Every structure is written in structure tokens, then in C-alpha cells.
Amino acid sequence: MKEHLFQIARTALLCGALGLLLYFGLTELAQFPTFTVPVLGIFGSACVAILLAQEISGALRTGILPRLSGAIRRREEPIWFWGSLALSLLCLLLLLWLLVASLVRLVLH
Numbered sequence: 001m002k003e004h005l006f007q008i009a010r011t012a013l014l015c016g017a018l019g020l021l022l023y024f025g026l027t028e029l030a031q032f033p034t035f036t037v038p039v040l041g042i043f044g045s046a047c048v049a050i051l052l053a054q055e056i057s058g059a060l061r062t063g064i065l066p067r068l069s070g071a072i073r074r075r076e077e078p079i080w081f082w083g084s085l086a087l088s089l090l091c092l093l094l095l096l097w098l099l100v101a102s103l104v105r106l107v108l109h
Contacts, residue, residue: 034109041102049095056088 029036059065063074065084074081 035106038102038106038109041098042106045095045099045102049092049099052088052092052095056085056092059085059088 026036029039055066059081063081065072065074065081065088067084072081072084
């Protein structure tokens, strides 16, 4: 029991410290709006694009596409699999477009 409380306290301390760091970082960046918006766009789109690319590559390799309600298997439901994979690829392309647009905006301003 004591170990569980220690783990909860440690997690709360870590989350609190990281939350304060994020808050102070964003308030400092907010002073430079022409710099802040592109940086947030680059950071956010890059993180989500990496996760989505890993999901797509895993689905192509294993034939299983994870979803909230379970998984879509290529052999059992090929239309749903390829349709969901196409939608994921479209989202990845849009994220990459957002990344490039943010980079261009950062460089030109």
C-alpha cells in the first residue's frame, strides 16, 4: 500500500512539474506570436504524423489495423481495412502539408 501511494505521489509530482514547465514555456512563447504559431504547428503535426506513420506501417506489415472497437483484419474485412488505411494515409498527408506550411511560415516571417 505504501509503495502505491509513493508511485501516485511521484506521478503527481512529475505531472505537476511538467505542467508548470509547459505553462511557463507557452507563456514565454506567447510574447512572440509570429514565432509561436508556426512552432506549435511544427511540433504538433510532427508528433501526430510520427504516431500515424507508425500505425500505418504496422498495419501494412501485420495486416491488422487497431481501432477503438477492436481491430480490422485485412483477411477478414479487406474493404474496411483498405478504406481505413486510405483515410489514415489522407490524414498523414494533411499533417505533412501542415508541417510544411508551418515551416514555410516560420522561414518567411
